[in-house]
Amino acid sequence: MRVSPSRIVAYEVLEAVRADEAYANLLLPNRIDRSKLSEADAALATELTYGTLRMQGFYDAVIALAADRPTDRIDPPVLDILRLGVHQLLATRVPTHAAVNESVVLAKRISPGASGFVNGVLRTVSRSTAEEWRGWVEQETRGGADAKLAAVTSHPEWIVRALRAALAREDRADELDALLAADNASPRVNLVALPGLGDETPDDLGDPNRFSPIGLTAPRPLDLVAAHEGRVRVQDEGSQLAALALSRARPVTPGERWLDLCAGPGGKTAVLAAEALAGDAILTGNELVPARAELVRRAVAGVPLDVRVVVGDGRRAEASDLGAEDGFDRILLDAPCTGLGALRRRPEARWRKAPSDVAELTALQGDLFDAAVRLLAPDGLLAYVTCSPHASETHGTLTAALERWGGRIEAVDAREVVQSVVREPLDLAGEGPTVQLWPHRHGTDAMFIALVRRVG
Numbered sequence: 001m002r003v004s005p006s007r008i009v010a011y012e013v014l015e016a017v018r019a020d021e022a023y024a025n026l027l028l029p030n031r032i033d034r035s036k037l038s039e040a041d042a043a044l045a046t047e048l049t050y051g052t053l054r055m056q057g058f059y060d061a062v063i064a065l066a067a068d069r070p071t072d073r074i075d076p077p078v079l080d081i082l083r084l085g086v087h088q089l090l091a092t093r094v095p096t097h098a099a100v101n102e103s104v105v106l107a108k109r110i111s112p113g114a115s116g117f118v119n120g121v122l123r124t125v126s127r128s129t130a131e132e133w134r135g136w137v138e139q140e141t142r143g144g145a146d147a148k149l150a151a152v153t154s155h156p157e158w159i160v161r162a163l164r165a166a167l168a169r170e171d172r173a174d175e176l177d178a179l180l181a182a183d184n185a186s187p188r189v190n191l192v193a194l195p196g197l198g199d200e201t202p203d204d205l206g207d208p209n210r211f212s213p214i215g216l217t218a219p220r221p222l223d224l225v226a227a228h229e230g231r232v233r234v235q236d237e238g239s240q241l242a243a244l245a246l247s248r249a250r251p252v253t254p255g256e257r258w259l260d261l262c263a264g265p266g267g268k269t270a271v272l273a274a275e276a277l278a279g280d281a282i283l284t285g286n287e288l289v290p291a292r293a294e295l296v297r298r299a300v301a302g303v304p305l306d307v308r309v310v311v312g313d314g315r316r317a318e319a320s321d322l323g324a325e326d327g328f329d330r331i332l333l334d335a336p337c338t339g340l341g342a343l344r345r346r347p348e349a350r351w352r353k354a355p356s357d358v359a360e361l362t363a364l365q366g367d368l369f370d371a372a373v374r375l376l377a378p379d380g381l382l383a384y385v386t387c388s389p390h391a392s393e394t395h396g397t398l399t400a401a402l403e404r405w406g407g408r409i410e411a412v413d414a415r416e417v418v419q420s421v422v423r424e425p426l427d428l429a430g431e432g433p434t435v436q437l438w439p440h441r442h443g444t445d446a447m448f449i450a451l452v453r454r455v456g
């Protein structure tokens, strides 16, 4: 018996994610191409890889119970094979015999001495349903209610707490289960049709997004991207709204200078470029990492606007070096963050983050915020955006900056702006003037959007 090519690809990506800190969303397309997988096999490899990585915490708890030993006493490659097998048994329609047999054959290739062990553990797992395993994992997990919830929903406990706290701020802590479930579901590929660059609207191209006026989904999204090169791109709906919150916050005066301070890889820069073209504004993108600056250049290549892309540390950026002696009229600060709002798209991310990252990132966000304010022209607008709902990275960073800058900056009502942009009103809970989007409530990544105006 041979192992199907989709399972080999999935296994190789799991191994690279574990051993080499690879990113599944970057490596997987590469491996799919290299193995020349058919469309159906590519879809299966994607489902197996993403599903296994997202649910890894829960699957490890199941494996530990079924093997009657902690997972740190299982050889890592064998553990990868088991995780992949458990995912097939508990979360897919793959028949039991295929899930077990292919895992055993894979084990014979990778770690021959362990094939009997793999067979035994997976047969034990296959004898109970996912629901039954959830019950046992909950019962056997040591610690309080949060530890148990974290184990069965496959999130680190500190992330469960942070997400609950963010929802509680909006008086919506009762949505936590729905949010954790949304993190574990495969999001649809969402597209943006850069505005003003062609005759077709999102309605002409596919199924228009519920909220973003420039977003859509389509049955074969990548074909559409290829057919409308540079104009139709993959982008989450929340990211589109974040860029539009800045470009549509008020009418554009021709000649306005715009800056995207942390631009890489350039998804929002592309939207800003299309908007700048329509309004006759001048756009500069800045990015710390040269390779990511190159991605920004490629992202804006489909927009007939001369976008200057600069490599530099945003904390030390000077308006005059960036070609705006008198400062910028609009700045997007899409800050480096923990990415806790995009866990469904970055399947391994939850296992790589630690609470200590939050402290480090909030310090960086504060420095970048101050740099952005210094770069603003009088009356200029700053959009502070994160793809994290963590209170420290959102309200914490914003409140601290408003305090540091005293009366020299003021918050602008981002809710009013975003509600005026969307196709249908968003259910925004809690108090404004900031916007927090959510995967479970809006179907977007959990983007946070704040607008600030430089006074005088």
Ligand SMILES: C[S@@+](CC[C@H](N)C(=O)[O-])C[C@H]1O[C@@H](n2cnc3c(N)ncnc32)[C@H](O)[C@@H]1O
Pocket (backbone or CB within 6 Å): 239, 261, 262, 263, 264, 265, 266, 267, 268, 269, 286, 287, 288, 289, 292, 312, 313, 314, 315, 334, 335, 336, 337
């Ligand atoms: C959240 S991402 C931006 C995503 C981008 N706006 C988009 O929509 O594609 C943050 C970016 O900030 C960059 N970055 C990190 N530290 C920076 C700094 N000190 N100055 C400028 N850019 C920085 C990172 O390399 C990363 O590309």
